[in-house]
Amino acid sequence: MYDVFRTRYEFSCPERGEAQVALSSFRRIEELPGAAHPAVYEVSFDCGCGGRHPGLVTHDELDWAPLGxxxxxxxxxxxxxxxxxxxxxxxxxxxRIQAGEWPWSFFCYPEERxxxxxxxxxxxxAPADDRSSVGIAVRCPVCGSVSVNLVSADHVDLPFHNDVEIGVVEHVFPADAERAVEEFSDELYSARFDARRLSL
Known part of the structure; x- marks a missing residue:
């Protein structure tokens, strides 16, 4: 369950019974296999009790509930x-979305945008030692590549809060590089490439 006024998710805690958790306190988010509508995600989060616990959250609670x-x-x-x-x-x-402002954004390093x-x-x-910033690994919904950004906790926790400046890890991960080589190779040996080469 998500509390839109506190911008916190509610999970159970074996020590305290209930935990109020910010999105920036999540450590891993993984879609579970099976039902797609609604999709269910397994999360692990840092709890106020000092432990790390698992939890389940639906797609609607994860993506839409923070928007109210x-x-x-x-x-x-x-x-x-x-x-x-x-x-x-x-x-x-x-x-706000019609005006071109998105609730969350990140910088896709392979696409440079x-x-x-x-x-x-x-x-x-992953939080910084002083908890003022969070490193987020994001799979780009457009190109499918992984990018790592360093942002403030507010950038993650508060919809429509976008940091003025973010850190970007300039790295292409091996799986993304292999996929790009395969796509280029497929394009190179395709009939489309032959037709394009003949028109040059």
């Missing part, structure tokens, strides 16, 4: 009525 697209009500002080939270926050999120993403694209997160 879930259950909940708030007291509208102007009308003195309880109103659905989703109506207000969904409209706000939609307007920023890309919009959702937390389900993260698969490893």
């Amino acid at each position: 697209l879930g259950d909940g009500v708030f007291l509208n002080l102007m009308t003195a009525k309880l109103e659905p939270l989703e109506d207000e926050l969904a409209d706000l999120a939609a307007r 920023p890309r919009p993403i959702f937390p389900s694209s993260f698969f490893l997160l």
